[in-house]
Amino acid sequence: MQDIVSGDYLKATKDLRQASQYVPQLQNEGWRLCLLEMLRTYLASLPREQALQELGSSDSPKPFMNCFKGALSLYPTEYEAESRIWLHVYARGLQHPEYLKPDLYALLDEFICAGVRISRPAYIYALRSLVLPGARGGTGIKSLGAATKILQAMYDQGMDILTEDILVELQEAASANPAQVTSPYQVYAHPDDTHDLPSLRMTPVQRRLHVLMKTMDLPPFSDESRIRLMNSHARNEYWLEFWDIFRMAPRQGQPNSATMYAFMFGTVAQTGHQKACMNVLRTWAPEMEREQPPVAYEGDVAEAIKACLKVADPYIEQAVVDSPNAKGEWLALWQKCRWTEGQNDPFLYE
Template identity: 30%
Template structure:
């Protein structure tokens, strides 16, 4: 009987249950565990495994019970689940369509909105309390935290910044939460927060009272207040600047790099916490998460590139087979690794890896020739006049130039030779970007140049713009911006060079705007750019704008407005500057501006010297306008005696007045030769001749 029962699996389970019951384990407990256990199978989209712990035996492992018998017969309700000590997974023979999974409860949306964000690494001790107070006591939802302490350059709110963004339920809830939060910081933590956009309790009541009174007055006259009018109450956004709190980090990351910091403000070791409280509509409109999220992700990618570059720098690199060669510089390895991996140069700018050494390898020995075709070769006598070697040392590898002195000497040599060439030949060499000169120059020019090397390249590009105005000024401007982005302390001479290049004809409005931006940058660097040359250059640029109808132009009174601003900032211009402006106005035909400059002297109670009168008469005579020459002679010749001090007649004045008289009356010389002739022009002509005779000048 027992043998026949042992042949059936269900009977064997029943016998085991009886055995467990005799051992002191209730069969009811085992049956309950068996009845509620779920198999270890689940639908593929969301695999969730639920199991109930079963009773383990020290020898045979886990044994599950069977369902009770039905109608006096042994019914099979499921397989025997034996989990051995080896860790084998239980296997179920129940079909998948009979398996009942545990019901999954939908997450509560309110709990999701009230979930606190994770703390950043090394958080300030006060940050966790702030988050709990903002969420629990104030009731702000959808809290988002951004750790901006590592951003370089730092945000406008300050360095070591931690920003929290929360949503208020209404406008009233927004102001009440911000007010209570500021009071909590003042009373509990002795801080001095500043809430930008917060209306105080008394101020809010006053604004609401005034708004209600205004609405009553409008209703009496049959009007209503505009719905979209800005009443100063519905701000929708309050920025609470908590200030500096103790940071969780022991030391600042860049503290050692800022020991010699010079600038505005002061360095603070703590962290700055800012709470952005917004309504739901305002938060969706501003989308601060997208703004700061992009900044954080961009910084993380930059840090990843820098760490990958540092790992690649550990591998040894060798360039060529040199018997007495030294190990390459660390900067060479970094730049080579960056070029192989396609990294941007901006990552090195943030890592403060600025070097002047770079490995320049040619494809073949014949490619590295600095003095090939088109007039670059110099004679021995010319080479002795220049500084630096004319050719590479025979003992030096022609493939590599890693010495700063050698590279600088070769750049100076090519620049000096270029300036000494005839302009026609130099123009031919500089016009094309792929000319032999530029190929040779670019091979020597380093990736991260020093100050002297950058000055040489900028001088060459400025000389190219002077010889070839049609090539454009973009190359010189781009080179200057690359130099400025490499954190080189740019001297005033380089600013003057690029400004002279921008002010050369033809001058476009974009050139003037670029020049104004460069002047602002130079002033920010501490250079004194408020000199006469800058004033003259900017005025010349405004005067030389093209008059084509399709070309963008300034407003008609731009020149006068600029002169007024410069006069208030720097005072009246010098006589030399005004002489240059008169010449420029006469050349470009800006006669209204010409006479405005001329009349600016008496308006400023300044006397006009003799040089100004001589230049004015010559420019008017060169115009060949008879009516203008007549008016000029009649008005300004008598004014010379009214100046304080008065302008005395001499040979220069007489020659300039005679030039105007020849335009006013072309037959004046023949008329004055007649003894019986008289008139204002004849008398003035004879006076000029007498003055020149007394001065010993040729009539």
């Protein structure tokens, strides 16, 4: 690795080839995989500008790329295919002008036609890059077509394509930099559907993925996946879809956990929307008590509910001090919350 860091790629290659005569793991072309792994690790460790310099260009090839190409065999293995896919996607992430979406799909198509097996992680990595919006926002029809063909290839290889991890990855990628529509005619708010939070309209790609998640007969999503989706929707002000994801568990006959309630209340509190906080408290605080088992008013849940209460009634803290025995809708809810010191911040939406 030291030779690679110092830029002596020829020596690094030579040493590995010589070592393959004595080290079993490096025999049978194993040295190529070892070299590719070291090159990937090195490139990923560099600052953006230095990484771009190492990648060079087609007009001015750099020693790094000569070494990378030299490590590839005539008949690529699964790891070699994964490494080439990784390099292309990583270069796209660096905004290298020569690593384009059509070339990524062409690379995948080359491997598929040659019968090279591509791992599931490599497929997902490529899919995320293809669906990721361009500099102008949105995802083009050609990119969607390429993504569809990749999903077909995964299916042909016996991989389950309609799974939680793939759907969440694709939705996150499609939502990373969407072309927002801010026309007042495209904003939707409803006391039941969005709890009066004004919801922007998703792009067609995002909406299609969202409907697929709602309508497919899939196992219940994990809290982690749902929080990832809700966090993304909150950032983009897709409140209609935010609440759809939160309601996924009840629709499937499953309880919402304390973690989900803490995240939901905390996220709504951060909007500072008074009416929405009032609606959410009136709707979901009682629902917490009906869960099986009931969700307790403690810890992160208590902190998140209190954050909502402070938006619903900005003077509630002072009211508790001045009239601790007073009755009232918000005061009663405040008293139910048992403040627990030292809890982690439950609010992931920033």
